Amino acid sequence: MVKEKEGIIHRKKTLNQVLFILGALIGWELLAWTGWFPPLLFPKMSQVFIHLWTELSGGELLQRVVFSLYIIGLGLGLAVVTAALVTTGAMLSPLFSDWVQALMAVLHPLPGIAVLPIIILWLGTGSRSIVAVIWFSSIWPLIANLHTGLRSVPTTQIEVGRNLGLKGIALVRSILLPGAFPYILTGLRVGWARAWQASVAAEMVFGASGGEGGLGWFIYKKRFFMEIPSVFGGMIIIILIGLLVERLCFEAVEVRTVRRWGMTSE
C-alpha cells in the first residue's frame, strides 16, 4: 500500500520534471523564432536536433562518444587502482596515512585542469595528458571516500569477523569492503563527474593529436567552424550520457545494494 502510493507520487514527480524540460525546449524554440537574437549564436532548438541527427548518422559523433568514454574509463580505472593501493598503504602504516592526508589536504582543492599546462610540458599534447588530468581530478574524492568508508565500519562488525576467525585480506574483503560500500559508491559517483569535467575541459585546451578526440574536442571543433547547432548538440549528448550513467549504473547499483541494505542516511 505505502509502496504503491510512493510509486504514484514518484511517477507524478518524474512526469512533472519531463514536462518542464519539454516546456523549456519549446520556449527556446519560440524565443529563437522571434528573431530577437542573431540565429548564428542562438539557433532554433529544432535546428539543434536536426544537426544532432546528422552528426549521429554521419558516425563522427558516435566515434567521439566512444573515444570519450574510453579515455574516461582508462583515467578513472587507473585512479581507482591507485586509490585502492594508497588506501591499503594508509591502513597498514600510520606514517603513510599522515602523508596521504597531508597530500589530500594540499592537492584536493587544486582543480584537475589547473595542472594541465605542466602535464602538457611533461607528457605532450596527446591522449596521455588527458588521461593524466582525469586521473588527477578523480583520485582525491576516491581516496577520501574509500578512507572514510573503511573507517566508518563499526568496530563491532570487525570484531564479529575476527571472532569468526577472519583476518587480513579475508577480513577486508568480506567485512570492510561491503561495510564501506556506501562511501565507495559515492566516491565513484564524484570521481566519474570529475572525470567527465576534466576530459571535456582538457580537450578544449588542446584538442587531441592526430584527429583523435572525444566530445570536448568535438564541441571545440564545431565552435571553431561556427556550427553552433552542433555545439549545442554535443552538449546535449554529454547531458544524456550523464543521465544514462546515473540512472543505469549508479542508481541501479544503489537500489540493489545500499538502499536495500538500509545503509543510506536518509
Place this chain on the structure above:
Amino acid sequence: MLSAEELVIENLDKTFYAGNKHINALEQVDFTVKRGEFVNLIGPSGCGKSTLLRCIAGFEKPTKGRVCLNGQEITGPGVERMMVFQSFEQLFPWYTVQENIMFALKVTAMVTSCAERREVARTYLEMVGLTAFADFYPHQLSGGMKQRVAIARALSVRPRILLMDEPFGSLDAMTRSTLQEELIRIWEETGVTILFVTHNIEEAIILGDRIVVFESNPGRIKAVITNKLARPRSPEANEFNIIWEQIHSLLRFKHPEKARPERSVTKLFTEERKLSLMTHL
C-alpha cells in the same frame, strides 16, 4: 569429560596505558567457570567486567596472568568463544537474517554445502523464533530481533562458551524480560556455558547460577554469589529481594563491612562468597 572446570582465569591483570598514566582495569582476577554454567558479571561501569570478557574473547591480551578454556591457553579470538555485543550494529547490514548466519557457518567452515548451511541457519532461527524473518535485512528488524539473530548466529557455530556483553542493555524493559526468558530456555536446550556481563542487578539474579560482583579502581572481584533460586525466577519472590539487597549493598559500598550485611543472608550464600578485601575484615 576430563574436568568440570571449563574456563579458568588465573591471576589476571590488565593495565591500560594512556600517555604516562596507567589504569588498572583488572587486578588479580581469579576464578573458574564450570561446563554448562551460567555466570553473570556485575559491577559499576568502568570496573573492567567488559575488559575481562574481551580478554576471554581474545580481543585484548592480559597484562599478566592467563585465561584457559578447556585446558588450552587463549591467545587470540576464536570461534569456540563467541561474543554477543550490546550494539545493534553487530549484524552485517548487507546480509539478510539468514545470510548472516550462513556467512558465519561458511567462514568458519562449519558446514560445507550451501544447502546445508541454509538448513542449519533455519534451525537456529527457529530456536530464537525468527523463521518468518529469515529474508529480512537487519535494518528492517527491531532491536530485540537483532539481538536474537546475533544470539542465533553466535550459537550456530557451536561455541563452547557464549560471551555476552550487556546484550540486552539497549532494550526496553518488556523486550528485555522476554529475551531473558528465552535465553534461559536456549541455555537449557543447548547446554552451552554462558558468561553474561550486565549492570542490572535484577537481570543478574534472573539469569545467573553464580553472580560475580566487581568493584572498580582497580577492577577486582569483590564477591561471588551463588544463586540457587528455583527457575523460572520472579522478582516477587522473597529470596530474590534478599539477593538483590545483598548485591546492591556490595555495589554501593567500597568496604563490605560497612554495608550492614544481614546475618541470614550471609549464611545463605557464604559457600562461594569470596572477599578480596579479606584483610579489612
